[in-house]
Amino acid sequence: QKEVEQNSGPLSVPEGAIASLNCTYSDRGSQSFFWYRQYSGKSPELIMFIYSNGDKEDGRFTAQLNKASQYVSLLIRDSQPSDSATYLCAVSRIYNQGGKLIFGQGTELSVKP
Amino acid sequence: EAGVTQFPSHSVIEKGQTVTLRCDPISGHDNLYWYRRVMGKEIKFLLHFVKESKQDESGMPNNRFLAERTGGTYSTLKVQPAELEDSGVYFCASSQGRGQVQQYFGPGTRLTVT
Numbered sequence: 001q002k003e004v005e006q007n008s009g010p011l012s013v014p015e016g017a018i019a020s021l022n023c024t025y026s027d028r029g030s031q032s033f034f035w036y037r038q039y040s041g042k043s044p045e046l047i048m049f050i051y052s053n054g055d056k057e058d059g060r061f062t063a064q065l066n067k068a069s070q071y072v073s074l075l076i077r078d079s080q081p082s083d084s085a086t087y088l089c090a091v092s093r094i095y096n097q098g099g100k101l102i103f104g105q106g107t108e109l110s111v112k113p
Numbered sequence: 114e115a116g117v118t119q120f121p122s123h124s125v126i127e128k129g130q131t132v133t134l135r136c137d138p139i140s141g142h143d144n145l146y147w148y149r150r151v152m153g154k155e156i157k158f159l160l161h162f163v164k165e166s167k168q169d170e171s172g173m174p175n176n177r178f179l180a181e182r183t184g185g186t187y188s189t190l191k192v193q194p195a196e197l198e199d200s201g202v203y204f205c206a207s208s209q210g211r212g213q214v215q216q217y218f219g220p221g222t223r224l225t226v227t
Binding site: 032088099106 | 154156157158161168171172208210214216217219220
């Protein structure tokens, strides 16, 4: 079993729709949860992080965490073609300071105009 | 503010040769990480420096890999001798000290071992 699992996609949504990206993790000791966006050939870029159960919103992005179910999701509202990228879920056992990230394989998102 | 920089951007070497990758973190960042992504796999952690000290090197695959961060500034990752399975993209990331969780990634070095 992989430590962090994501559907590889591709996930295709029309422009303006909500894109829902999901991630599960196996280590119950995980404390911090991250969503990175990676455009083809570029470096990963952090877009959201969450520590506590529930929702965290930032603009068009909402991260959702359910530690009991070991599940993290990212919702992108009003999806734009510029959101087309690979989205990486990452977790850490460390809270609020440096520590290694465990990544999933990423979900490729395609937003069609 | 300059981001994380890595050199070279690409390297093609033959099996058995030595390659040294360099990472310059964002100025003032105490934490420096090395990660690697091999074809078709997820990004995997290699090691973590806090200033010049190795905080966690649990991801280093074997003793052919040597990482250093002299003076707590830039870091090098040497692979000697390189094997075919070492091919992949090597990312460096940095973050500030306690309380700062965001890791800023460099553009990566694509290593091809033939």
